[in-house]
Amino acid sequence: MEAGVAITREDVLHVARLARLEIPADQVEEVQGQLSAILEAVGKVSELDLSDVEPTSHPLDVVNAWAEDEPRPSLSREEALANAPDPSEGAFRVPAVGS
Amino acid sequence: MTGWEPVVGLEIHIQLKTQTKMFCRCENVWGEGPNTRTCPVCLAHPGTLPVPNGRAIEWAVKLGLALGCEVAERSVFHRKNYFYPDLPKGYQISQYDEPLCTAGRFAVPGSGGDHEIGIVRAHLEEDAAKTVHVGGKAGRISGAAHSLVDFNRGGTPLVEIVTEPDLHSPEEARRFLQLLRQTVVELGISDAEMEKGSLRCDANVSVRREGEEGLRTKTELKNMNSFKFVGDGIAAEVARQIEVYESGGEVGQETLHFDPASGRISSLRSKEEAHDYRYFPEPDLVPVEPPAALVERMRAEIGELPAARIRRLEGELDFDLSYGLVASGRDELYERVPGERRAVANVVMNQLAATGAHPGRVNAEELGKLIEARDRIPRATFDEALTAAGEPGFTAERYLAEEAVTDASELDPVIERVLAANGSQVAAYRSGKEGLLGFFVGQVMRETQGKANPKVVNERLRERLGA
Known part of the structure; x- marks a missing residue:
């Protein structure tokens, strides 16, 4: 997003929905102001001439870190399900999702 | 559309x-x-x-x-x-x-x-x-x-x-x-x-x-x-x-x-x-x-790709057979089997596939001998041999020894029996339903337990029904 583009109320509600966050109606305006301030701060970067700078997706100057395709032991099913609130038939049971 | x-x-x-x-x-x-x-x-x-x-x-x-x-x-x-x-x-x-x-x-x-x-x-x-x-x-x-x-x-x-x-x-x-x-x-x-x-x-x-x-x-x-x-x-x-x-x-x-x-x-x-x-x-x-x-x-690990192989096979087969062989992964066997190309392709693509034999385990030389003898040996023997073609140690020899019955004097009585038992089909054939020929061939093959030579049966039936 470019600097100076203000966050609208709809933006806040949309992003909140995507993130499954519930923002009480009387706080939307406050969040709107906070998000705008953050964007504005980040937008400072675009005041610089960065045409010679490669985009950085990672702070380390490292590439090609991968592992051999050799199996290691997995958790037991009991361990895997230890934190499941409602296990069933060896699986994580969750509320129905659209099929 | x-x-x-x-x-x-x-x-x-x-x-x-x-x-x-x-x-x-x-x-x-x-x-x-x-x-x-x-x-x-x-x-x-x-x-x-x-x-x-x-x-x-x-x-x-x-x-x-x-x-x-x-x-x-x-x-x-x-x-x-x-x-x-x-x-x-x-x-x-x-x-x-x-x-x-x-x-x-x-x-x-x-x-x-x-x-x-x-x-x-x-x-x-x-x-x-x-x-x-x-x-x-x-x-x-x-x-x-x-x-x-x-x-x-x-x-x-x-x-x-x-x-x-x-x-x-x-x-x-x-x-x-x-x-x-x-x-x-x-x-x-x-x-x-x-x-x-x-x-x-x-x-x-x-x-x-x-x-x-x-x-x-x-x-x-x-x-x-x-x-x-x-x-x-x-x-x-x-x-x-x-x-x-x-x-x-x-x-x-x-x-x-x-x-x-x-x-x-x-x-x-x-x-x-x-x-x-x-x-x-x-x-x-x-x-x-x-x-x-x-x-x-x-x-370096990539071999000749399917599309290129289809094009290559089209030099000796039609498109449908070339495509079918390659798309089903049967072309490798086809290429190993010696013999008349179309006959080999048809057997590998259809009859052999129907037996469920794994193409990679078939002895190509022996299968070639079998296909070469296809018209000479009984149909039932050929089918039996194909079923065994994917088994280890398979050889064609014992199947090749069996001769199909080609002798008209042996086949004609069977043909007469089949025609006599299927009067209405005979009438239908003679009034133009020539597709019924396959039905009669099938009946004769059944009567002879698959030992008749299909080519001779076809000829004799055609002659007999045409009269």
């Missing part, structure tokens, strides 16, 4: 048969008990970090090369964010604007020549977990429907391939997918079985007036799980769109489900409002810059 041209692009997911998952070293297996191949990484426990599978990267490069793609000098993993119970991290690690392979071309031979299909990209990603829906009205839990999630598949490696909208008939789409599957199987990187879900296909479908430039609104047909359904589903959607336009309507962008049982197409409820995945570079993974040595090593 005269006057209209289908425009189809495919999105294909191929599950790699690596030993371990994409970003952890849990075993990558199919069919084990639920949640027996998981760890803190693929269950998304806090504080865990992904480590890519080197072999998956190699194989994705190999597949990209086989698709004529350019292998990127630099490739980056992204997070694709959405909430669903089969995705414990709340995002899928995938690739976005810097995929591993881009800009390929894959030839689909047809009877009128090759058609090159553009490959937009081939990238690596992790699969979601498997979800089974239970309960509901008829379920154990009164009224409440639930889903059971099995994370064994969660985090296993997938290659996603996206084609240009270059396919112009359901048949061509099906053929593209079959040759792609055969390629993947030969590369040794996936089982690519649609029934098991290790090869999945979605189709983007639109139509336009013949000669029209540009593209109209497309719909997305989801998860067709057999080659036949891919062809049938696209055909049904093409027909639907043409009807919409011809009745003055507009096609709307939507995701559709094809029901092969009814042949009907229905709209799927969108699982995420407007595809807004908020991709951003995965901060836990560093870029992949495939070393030249790795790329060349993969290139």
Whole structure:
């Protein structure tokens, strides 16, 4: 997003929905102001001439870190399900999702 | 559908048969008990970090090369964010604007020549977990429907391939997918079985007036799980769109489900409002810059591709046989078997296939002897020999010793019996239903326990019935 583009109320509600966050109606305006301030701060970067700078997706100057395709032991099913609130038939049971 | 041209692009997911998952070293297996191949990484426990599978990267490069793609000098993993119970991290690690392979071309031979299909990209990603829906009205839990999630598949490696909208008939789409599957199987990187879900296909479908430039609104047909359904589903959607336009309507962008049982197409409820995945570079993974040595090593492992082999076989067979042999992976056996090419092709493609014998285990020299003697030995003996052709130590010798009955003095009484017992069919034949000849041949073969020479039986029957 470019600097100076203000966050609208709809933006806040949309992003909140995507993130499954519930923002009480009387706080939307406050969040709107906070998000705008953050964007504005980040937008400072675009005041610089960065045409010679490669985009950085990672702070380390490292590439090609991968592992051999050799199996290691997995958790037991009991361990895997230890934190499941409602296990069933060896699986994580969750509320129905659209099929 | 005269006057209209289908425009189809495919999105294909191929599950790699690596030993371990994409970003952890849990075993990558199919069919084990639920949640027996998981760890803190693929269950998304806090504080865990992904480590890519080197072999998956190699194989994705190999597949990209086989698709004529350019292998990127630099490739980056992204997070694709959405909430669903089969995705414990709340995002899928995938690739976005810097995929591993881009800009390929894959030839689909047809009877009128090759058609090159553009490959937009081939990238690596992790699969979601498997979800089974239970309960509901008829379920154990009164009224409440639930889903059971099995994370064994969660985090296993997938290659996603996206084609240009270059396919112009359901048949061509099906053929593209079959040759792609055969390629993947030969590369040794996936089982690519649609029934098991290790090869999945979605189709983007639109139509336009013949000669029209540009593209109209497309719909997305989801998860067709057999080659036949891919062809049938696209055909049904093409027909639907043409009807919409011809009745003055507009096609709307939507995701559709094809029901092969009814042949009907229905709209799927969108699982995420407007595809807004908020991709951003995965901060836990560093870029992949495939070393030249790795790329060349993969290139050297690729043999002659199916499309090229079809073209080569067309020098001695017609297109359908050439295509059929290659697409079914039977051409390797065909090439090893000596003898008259068309006869060999027909036996390998049809009769031998029907016996279920594995083509790789068949002794080609012995099969050649058998095919050469085909008209001389009894039909039943030939069939019996084919059934045994895939067994270890198979030799043709003992079958070749049996001679079919060609002696008219032995066959004529049988023919007379068959004709006498089937008077009404004889009358029908004589009044023009000549297709019944096969019926009489079959009866004579049955009477002789398959020992008659079919060629002689045909001749004698024709002569006798013509009188």
